Amino acid sequence: MAAKVALIMGSKSDWDTMRPATEIMTELGVEHHVEVVSAHRTPDKLMEFAENAVARGYSVIIAGAGGAAHLPGMVAAKTRLPVLGVPVQSRALNGMDSLLSIVQMPKGIAVGTLAIGTAGAFNAGLLACQILAVQDPALAERLESFREAQTSTVLDNPDPRED
Numbered sequence: 664m665a666a667k668v669a670l671i672m673g674s675k676s677d678w679d680t681m682r683p684a685t686e687i688m689t690e691l692g693v694e695h696h697v698e699v700v701s702a703h704r705t706p707d708k709l710m711e712f713a714e715n716a717v718a719r720g721y722s723v724i725i726a727g728a729g730g731a732a733h734l735p736g737m738v739a740a741k742t743r744l745p746v747l748g749v750p751v752q753s754r755a756l757n758g759m760d761s762l763l764s765i766v767q768m769p770k771g772i773a774v775g776t777l778a779i780g781t782a783g784a785f786n787a788g789l790l791a792c793q794i795l796a797v798q799d800p801a802l803a804e805r806l807e808s809f810r811e812a813q814t815s816t817v818l819d820n821p822d823p824r825e826d
């Protein structure tokens with residue numbers, strides 16, 4: 664089956680942050696492509712990637728970047744596919760720079776911005792699955808099961824002093 668989600672990131676150093684996106688997509692059976700693409704360091708590759716994303720069969724793009732995080736916005740500028748941006752925690756400014764440079768898009772080009780770091784990456788993967796599930800009943804069922812299991816885990820262990 665061809666990958667429906669492309670997960671790109673600005674640097675290999677982002678991988679530990681972005682990995683949870685792949686884990687939830689794998690758990691829910693969603694094929695995904697993973698690649699380093701940088702607006703700053705590989706601008707021609709970025710343009711080629713974004714321009715051909717529809718033709719390659721992707722439905723959703725997840726883009727993680729840190730610092731001056733232009734990658735999600737630049738990808739969104741060149742494709743009509745939904746782009747989910749994940750701010751990677753930067754050392755100098757704790758990811759506030761990443762967050763603000765992803766979230767503050769000008770009107771007319773949309774990026775869906777997730778939380779800073781691994782939780783944001785996980786939720787980006789989850790949200791990509793939810794978007795695909797609109798047209799995929801089997802995936803929708805797997806998502807329901809994931810949620811039910813998550814709810815049961817909390818309800819079955821209400822004592823905060825126990826693991």
Ligand SMILES: Nc1c(C(=O)O)ncn1[C@@H]1O[C@H](COP(=O)(O)O)[C@@H](O)[C@H]1O
Nearest residue numbers: 673674676701702703728729732733734
């Ligand atoms: N924000 C961007 C872009 C981009 O937006 O195109 N390309 C790389 N980077 C970011 O630079 C940070 C440091 O990268 P290095 O660790 O490679 O120096 C990474 O978090 C990456 O996402």
